[in-house]
Amino acid sequence: MKWVVCLIAISWIIPTVIAVFPLLPFVEDYFVDSIWVSNNPFAATIKKHELVEINEWLLTAAKYSNDPTESLPTDSWSTLEKSFIRIIPEFEIKQKFGYYSTHSICLPTLLPDRNNDTAWAYAMLIIILNFLFFFFILVANIILYRTSTKKNKVISDKERKKRVRSLQRKVTVIVVTDFLCWMPVCVMGFLQIIAMF
Known part of the structure; x- marks a missing residue:
């Protein structure tokens, strides 16, 4: 009887972990594929493929404005958020769109496209x-x-x-x-x- 209870517990634990994993903050660079920025007249939505270029631009702007910048990865959403706080504080990341929110609410991307889907x-x-x-x-x-x-x-x-x-x-x-x-x-x-x- 104990092994039946263990199997039932495992059958609930594994899917829960798989479902929650894309929502964890430390994996957002992999799963988040776009963000919505408030008060941004140029680009309200920033896509993953634009991230490196925007981060490089913001980090360069921070260097020329005598703002001490540490070495931050340019392919990270957290770098973008830190740069906004330091350089353009009125730009605020309001929403992150990722694995679940990009395509549908209930289903993840079951037919993945390597060119468009980050995950x-x-x-x-x-x-x-x-x-x-x-x-x-x-x-x-x-x-x-x-x-x-x-x-x-x-x-x-x-x-x-x-x-x-x-x-x-x-x-x-x-x-x-x-x-x-x-x-x-x-x-x-x-x-x-x-x-x-």
Whole structure:
């Protein structure tokens, strides 16, 4: 019974960690692909591909304004935020758009595009995990199906045979619906990644 509780706990912990990870502050340089800046008449939204150039410009401006600047990475959102605070304090980062907010609220990017999505590798990891978990569920259900089939041959009671057949039908429906739901997503994700190379 303890291992069942452990499996249930793990089945909740792993998806929660995977879902929360893109929201953690120390990984924002990887997952955030644009920001919204208030009071900025030139560029209210700054995209990831513009980040290095803007940071280099701001750090250069800070050097010429006799503002001591430490060596900051130019591909970091925190560098941009620090530069705004030092040089242009009226520009404030109001919103960061990343892994979840760029495309939809409920679903992450399931069909990643390496050229446009900053976190395409993370999306691919989720697709691979879904693919592997599907095969784990498939194998577990096949074992359950075979076990119930072997026991069904031994059982003489008609009511028990009926229950076992009902269980077998349910297992078959679960496997088929799981396949129909996840295999197209996994295949499209894999084809999308293959097309990028």
